[in-house]
Amino acid sequence: MLQLKSTVNTILPKPARELYIKQRDAFLFRVAGAANYDTSSLLQGFGAADLANIFRSPELDREWMEVGPKLEALGITTSAGGVNSGDRRAIYYLLRHFRPKSMLEVGTHIGASTVHIAEAMLQTSRAEASAPGKLTTVDIMDVNDPVRKPWIEFGSTSSPRALTDGLGANEIVTYVTQPSLEFIKSTTQRFDFCFLDGDHSAKAVYPELAAATRLLNPGGVILLHDYFPDNKSLWAEGRRHAGPWQAAQRLISEGAQFTVLPLGALPWPTKLGSNLTSLALVVHA
Secondary structure (H helix, E strand, O other): OHHHHHHHHHHHHHHHHHHHHHHHHHHHHOOOOOOOOOOOEOOOOOHHHHHHHOOOHHHHHHHHHHHHHHHHHOOOOOOOOOHHHHHHHHHHHHHHHHHHOEEEEOOOOOOOOHHHHHHHHHHHHHHHOOOOOEEEEEEEEOOOOOOOOOHHOOOOOOOHHHHHHHOOOOOOOEEEEOOOOHHHHHHHOEEEEEEEOOOOOOHHHHHHHHHOOOOOEEEEEEOOOOOOOEEEEOOOOOOOOOHHHHHHHHHHHHHHHHHHEEEOOOOOOOOOOOEEEEEEEEOOO
């Protein structure tokens, strides 16, 4: 398999290579056996109206007026294929509302969402005068490699660890270099909130989402990135990832008792001149 992958990468031009990968992943998704899930711990009784209230909270708006500029000053690039600045704000609001004590992030990348999650958890700790929660962030690549410095390749000036350390979050953030599904299936930790933003192919999201449901504490939630309802793009100019929607739909068709709540239109700008977001919350049906 590795030899075939190397050959494909060597001899095929980029468009053909992308088509091959897309077709290969679609085949692997179709032939994958049914995944094991357990949705009993997902948050119940939460709907679209509750979600809208979070993003129209005057209290969180006032807090963001202080926190937002501090996070913006970190200079995290918006051109590295990660979550845009409007999505980062939405993630912050969600974390401040749900106030998780244990958090899992899949797909650290340059640390854009990691920083906002960490700051939200620190703010919750200060507001409650309690010990801060713990964030475990997983990536297949060593995002803090001091030799390769992958963050520079993506246009960032600081490693994710340097960013979170700068917030004073060094004791609450754990960086894990491991395939996400391997970590999810092997960890003994349980989480209040999971953010899945790694490999967006259906073949990867399907087992990952199913396995994540089994890691939740009671009342837990899962957040998806690049979820496009009915596999339709939100932006005329933007590309879409079919994987998260396809994975969720398959699990639902197989009996998983959850519903996906797209965040939809936010009260602030996101990207491509819009206020739309592809973030979506997974809760109990």
